[in-house]
Amino acid sequence: KSILMINGPNLNLLGTREPHIYGSETLKDVENSAQQQGSDLDLKIATFQSNHEGHIIDRIHEARGDCDYIIINPGALTHTSVGIRDALGGVAIPFVEVHISNVHSREEFRHKSFLSDKAVAVICGLGTYGYTAAIDFVARKLAVKKD
């Protein structure tokens, strides 16, 4: 079974970007621990980060047929992108939405997500542990499905 983990704009700056909000782990740290966790759980984990909406949409399209679940932190595109919403709907791959920070305790414009009502689950405020929790959740989900 395989999972695609997508990170959107500015998440390449993790570790140095507003560390009081996003913590000190880098994206590389996050992706390495995801890979490690994946191999412990016998799951293939592909990772992708882009600052460009269209590239993220293209990557979601490519996932069709060879990916069982998507874990996505769309960054600021969460609050603006009908295109990412439609791409996820178009490939019909179940997904978990992750935010490092608690978006609901922040500015009003972060409270609205174009994805949440279509997500299997939404995780926010757990810091980078949110990715770990998401992978663990997906591993359990995929294990019970058995197809």
Ligand code: DQA
């Ligand atoms: C974020 C929250 C978004 O509002 C913000 O634009 C991000 C990161 C998070 O992980 O907490 O870039 O998705």
